[in-house]
Amino acid sequence: MAHAELPFELLLERYPAERGLPRHPLFQTLFGLQVIEGSGTLDLPGLQASTLEIDLHAAKFDLAMDVKIIRGQVKLRLEYRRALFRESSIARIGTVYLSVLEHLASAADTPIGELALLGAQEQSALQAWSVNAQAHETGNVLAVIEAQAKAHPERPALRVPHTGQVLDYGQLNARANALAQWLMAQGLTRDQRVGVCMERSQEMVLALLAIMKAGAAYVPMDPDHPPQRLRYSAVLGQLPEVSGCRIVDVATLSDIASADNPGLEIHPEQLAYVIYTSGSTGQPKGAANRHGSLYNRLAWMQAAWRRNVRPSVPACSDNRVPDSRRPGTTPRPRPEAPAAMPRPAHRSGWH
Structure with missing residues (x-):
């Protein structure tokens, strides 16, 4: 340990951790290894000593594993918080650890990444769960929407609900086509990423469809997110001009004429959208x-739940596309911000 002599009080002072009685301030898991040579007991003239195991009624850490090697014999002790772990889970941890030790005892040069952490029974169970006899035909969502617009344009x-906006399939497809043709005329090409920072509205849905129809992929951004997150996604909080990114106010394009389907061939491996994680564990x-x-997921949900698939969650969530409602119902309105809070304009940008 390079800093073994560092005073513990000084470490706590400089380490920005919240202190409390229930949890250790620096770590919650502990692994201890003791190798004891000789008899492993205290030998004194005229005295006989033996080890006395003391039952602990309180765990010092969330999870602690203590391994002792005495005269070639290995003793393992697991200590855990009952509020966090079940006894069966701890037993499984012990079983996996012993399995790893047995494997290394026979093949000590095995890389860590190649160690089998599951037993034969668990591996068989996972393989059985992974067998999926059900398959869905290959397709794309845009073709399904275009076919519906042709067959039932007035449906x-x-x-x-919270804006009163209503579009039938004919209007939805035609307006998305118009915006897609405009984007393509501006130079948007396949697999380019287009940031979309908009409140839930029909304009947002039209923008997402148009971007995919143009062969590009959308990157949804929630206007309620802090500027730091939006900036990380290459679009600043109020969407000014940034280097290499063109900003478009969708509201200014409402007068463009309707158009036919762009007719681009969409490959199943082609990028549809990019969802950013929450960043709770880092960037x-x-x-x-x-x-x-995307098509496979929607086809499965339609077959499994026999429901119409309609969006009812924020566009920046990956659950936006497959979220479903019973036929005849409508998406839940998203709560609006107070009237005094300024809202960013409907804008999108692409590199």
């Missing part, structure tokens, strides 16, 4: 999602 497709990470995966 209601989009209803936003937010972008998760890329393909058109084939």
Whole structure:
């Protein structure tokens, strides 16, 4: 240990951790290893000593593993908080640890990444769970919407209760086509990412469809998110001009004429959208999602739940697309911010 002589009080003073009686301020898990040579007992002239195991009624840490090696014999002790772990979970941890030790005893040069942490029974169970005989045909969501617009153009497709906005399939498809054609005329190409920072509205849905119709992928951004998160996604809080990114106010494009389907071939492996994680464990990470995966997920939900799939959660959530409601119902309105709070304009930007 390079800093073993550092006073513990000084470490706590400089380490920004909240202190409290229930938890240790620096760590919650502990692994201890003791190798005891000789008899392992205290030998004194005229005295006989033996080890006395004391039952503990309170755990010092969330999880602690104490390993003692005495004259070649290994003794393992696990201590845990009952409020966090079940006894069965602790027993499984012990079983996995022993399995790893047995494997290393016979093949000490095995890389850590190749160690089998599951027993034969658990591995068989996982393989059985992974067998999926059900398969869905390959397709893309845009083609399904376009087919519905052609077959039933006057059927209601989009209803936003808290704004009163209603679009049928014909209107939805035609307006999305118009915006897609405009984006393509501005130079938008396949697999480019387009940031969308908009409140829930019909304009937001049109923007998402248009971006995918143009062959690009959308990156949803919630206007309620702090500026630091929006800046991390390459679009600043109030969406000014930034280097390499063009900003478009969708509200200014409402007068563009309706158009036919762009007719671009959408490959199942083509990028559809990128969702950023919350960043609770570090910097937010972008998760890329393909058109084939999007179609497969929606097809499964339609078959499994026999419901219409309609969005009712924020666009920046990956559950936006597959969230479903019973036929004949409408999405729940998203609570609006107080009237005094300024709202960013409907804007999108792409690199």
